[in-house]
Amino acid sequence: MGAVFAPDIKECFGRADEEVGRRICYNDGYDTERRGQRLNNVQLEREFAQFCKTHQLQSAHAVIGVSGGVDSMVLLQLCHRAMHGSEPLLGGFSVVHVDHGLRPTSADDAQFVASYCSRLGVFCEVVPVEVKDCHGEGIEAAARRVRYEALLARARSYPHGVCLVAHHSRDQLETFVMRWLRGSGLAGLGAMRPAAIREGVPLLRPLLRVRRSEIVQYANMWDVPFREDETNANTRFFRNRVRHELLPLLAALQPAVEARTLDLTEQLQADESFLQEQAERALEQVVVRRSGHDVEISTEAFAGLHLSLQRRVIHILLNCFCARDWLFSHVESIRTLALRQDTASAAVSLPHGLGAWREYGRIYIGHQALPHDHETRGPRSIAQWDLVHVRQLSFASAGVFWRFRALPIAKLPPQPRRSPWRAYVPDVDFVEIVCGLPTSVRVRPLGLAGSKKLQDVFSDSKIPRRLRPGWPIVRVAGRIVWIPGAVRTDVQRWDDTGGGYALFARPSRFQD
Structure with missing residues (x-):
């Protein structure tokens, strides 16, 4: 700032008794129409x-x-x-x-x-x-x-x-x-x-x-x-350019531009308040899961919302992670991603380390995870599971809380229930649970002639990409026997000559 001012009222405003409605020039830099008595x-x-x-x-x-x-x-x-x-x-x-x-x-x-x-x-x-x-x-x-x-x-x-x-x-x-x-x-x-x-x-x-x-x-x-x-007075700054270059032009076209804008913003604020209430209700209908890292949204429920509420729901969620001035282009890129029908998975990147990605009927908004280099990081062992002495096992991995259970059985059921969440293994002392295996590793799914890459197994089973690095895989003697929720392999097949175990897995809840 510069010198101290004590303004001269006559110099700034002219006659105090000027008639209502006359245009007068203030030292704001542009003309303003008097709208009623000042x-x-x-x-x-x-x-x-x-x-x-x-x-x-x-x-x-x-x-x-x-x-x-x-x-x-x-x-x-x-x-x-x-x-x-x-x-x-x-x-x-x-x-x-x-x-x-x-x-x-x-x-x-x-x-x-x-x-x-x-x-x-x-x-x-x-x-x-x-x-x-x-x-x-x-x-x-x-x-x-x-x-x-x-x-x-x-x-x-x-x-x-x-x-x-x-x-x-x-x-x-x-x-x-x-x-x-x-x-x-x-x-x-x-x-x-x-x-x-x-x-x-x-x-x-x-x-x-x-x-x-x-x-x-x-x-x-x-x-x-x-x-x-x-x-x-420095027009290098955006606000000053608007003040000194643009507003005088607007005032020349509409002398009451300040008063009109005040009325308009009050109307917009009232509409915004009402629509925000509706969006907060809609948010509860479409959000499937919340965590400190991201939120998961049902694309089917999201598609059923009015266009205005779709945009507002996205804007609310973005502000939950980073309260910034999000642009229409940011919101619209996520909305378009959520409504796409031509691909099962896709992603968009946003400022401030945020992103959105689509996977199998779900849209995720949140902090972008760092890419996982499975080929170089190698597997991470979660547990050496002693089936003889430990019948239940629980742990958290990739934000999912897992519960495993082992049930000893004398023989294989005549018609074993086919479920990706259940597997039968012969009488072994322990199994190993690992995650982070290279997605190029191949397995031979039980009943399938040929092999598949882990990446294809995950994709066919619609396991979200963000969960794959921490998805538990069960091995016996270093060989994959079961990928819970996906496939049982032809390794360690039970020939029904002795006892064994029925293994059960359940991802019971997501960790916040």
């Missing part, structure tokens, strides 16, 4: 008071983010006056100034805010942060992320802490346009809410329907100083 200073304080009562801030401690700009300095002034009226409107408040350290004058900004708070007798904490673009989000988004992290952390330190920020109607217009250009869906186009919950903390914007010109007017009325951020 708020005066008393009305602004009344609206702020009503906001505090609506959100029951009389019992809350408000943490205010103050940068030193005119918007946040006016919010600070409003909070200060609200505390010293005949009826206190806040349970308490304090100021947090986040020093991003991105500009040479950032230390001066911090000193300016701290000094003004000291004059008012308001507690102010300066929080230095380090801004790193670790997610490819851009320096603007990274700065915003760490700023909110600092504000929310301070608010959580109070029993009834809330965050107050000074976004106004032009900020809402800019946010709407930026999200529209980036391809956001309905939730994103709703832009900023007057009240929201962020990481468990109420985040409130009491000035969202107030014009910036009215904020400047209030600052002039109460001699509220502020500092101008010199980077606000």
Whole structure:
């Protein structure tokens, strides 16, 4: 920021008694049509008071983010006056100034805010942060992320802490346009809410329907100083380009663009709230399994949803793993994958290490697993199962909880039940259970002339790819005799001359 300003109201706004409906030029950089009488200073304080009562801030401690700009300095002034009226409107408040350290004058900004708070007798904490673009989000988004992290952390330190920020109607217009250009869906186009919950903390914007010109007017009325951020004129940043290059063009076509956008975003937010409720209900109908790694969805149930709910269900699930601004293209790639009929399996990659993949009537969304190199990693032994002394065996593998059971029998049943979850082995002392065998290994399924690769056995049995590296395989003397849920091989065939064991396997549940 640069020098301290005390704006001249006549220079900024012209005559105070201009007739309603006349176009006037504010120093926002573009024309705005007056839509009814502008708020005066008393009305602004009344609206702020009503906001505090609506959100029951009389019992809350408000943490205010103050940068030193005119918007946040006016919010600070409003909070200060609200505390010293005949009826206190806040349970308490304090100021947090986040020093991003991105500009040479950032230390001066911090000193300016701290000094003004000291004059008012308001507690102010300066929080230095380090801004790193670790997610490819851009320096603007990274700065915003760490700023909110600092504000929310301070608010959580109070029993009834809330965050107050000074976004106004032009900020809402800019946010709407930026999200529209980036391809956001309905939730994103709703832009900023007057009240929201962020990481468990109420985040409130009491000035969202107030014009910036009215904020400047209030600052002039109460001699509220502020500092101008010199980077606000730098069109290298996306928001500044929208503000200085695009919004003047929109205002030339529609002078009431701010007011129209406020009305539109409120409608979108109401529609979004209703549709979100419907999507959350639909989510319970289509999700088959949840874990910390991924979610499994029935493609049949998913296909029965309305197009709007399909997209919303996907968006909800993506946000569960990574709360980012997911684009329409991301959501649509998953929806298309889920509805494909031309292939049993396919996958798409997404930002932030997430992905979606389809396997045998199921769609999975979650963290992409690292590829398994079975040929080089080699098998992993799970257990040496002593059939004589241990009749039941349980273990977890690849997120599945397995139960094995051995039943001694004197002879093979006349008509043994054919089930991939049951196998008969002759009288042996123990069997070995392994996983991670190379998928190129060949086996000879019982009753089949010829052999198959393990990969083909897994595919024919519709065993999901993500489970194959940890799928248990039973061997005797180093040779595969049984792949539970898939095939029994012709190795160690029972010739019915003596006793043996019936082996049972059951994947009873998935581990979270």
